[in-house]
């Protein structure tokens with residue numbers, strides 16, 4: 001199981017505040033069956049630039065890796081480096097955008113604005129794919145239910161070369177679990193992430209999603225997720241996009 005969205009690197013953004021906290025979060029991930037954690041610290045183009053961001057990310061990763069080594073490497077999930085890139089106008093023309101991909105993949109975790117999207121924004125997302133070859137992964141689709149005041153936010157991306165990530169806690173609570181399961185069933189959720197930030201208010205809880213999914217669809221659902229995970233790590237765009245257009 002892969003957690004595609006975490007703020008697990010220490011002292012980098014509003015995520016883990018120390019390596020010790022990162023280790024506790026990583027242990028919880030492992031307990032919930034997560035073998036690979038993608039570290040996706042926030043990247044905001046108006047406050048940062050890719051070069052500085054990558055330098056800081058590398059430093060945080062190294063300090064955490066040292067701690068992991070001291071604490072028995074085999075007890076922790078593998079960490080892959082990425083970023084949660086906040087949408088900005090003209091991003092498809094940013095030459096350094098590709099540096100912010102999930103390492104070794106064509107994926108870019110993209111945080112859409114928390115306002116009603118318009119055609120221009122969707123065209124920009126599409127242009128990211130067309131100009132850079134990256135495949136945008138829309139972060140926490142569940143976050144936009146309230147923004148749109150409707151439940152069809154994933155429809156914006158129907159038929160586009162875009163993958164959709166949902167947060168694990170979308171699958172909890174009486175209000176949204178049914179919607180989460182329905183979207184999953186419709187093929188509108190391709191990847192899961194915990195979007196964990198810490199050990200108390202936003203801990204890693206992948207188990208809440210997998211338990212709800214298994215309860216509804218049976219154990220086979222985990223195979224579907226694993227198949228998607230394998231595909232997105234492929235170097236072939238066609239293979240990755242076969243998730244959307246099988």
Ligand SMILES: [Fe+2]
Pocket residue numbers: 005006007084195
């Ligand atoms: Fe996030």
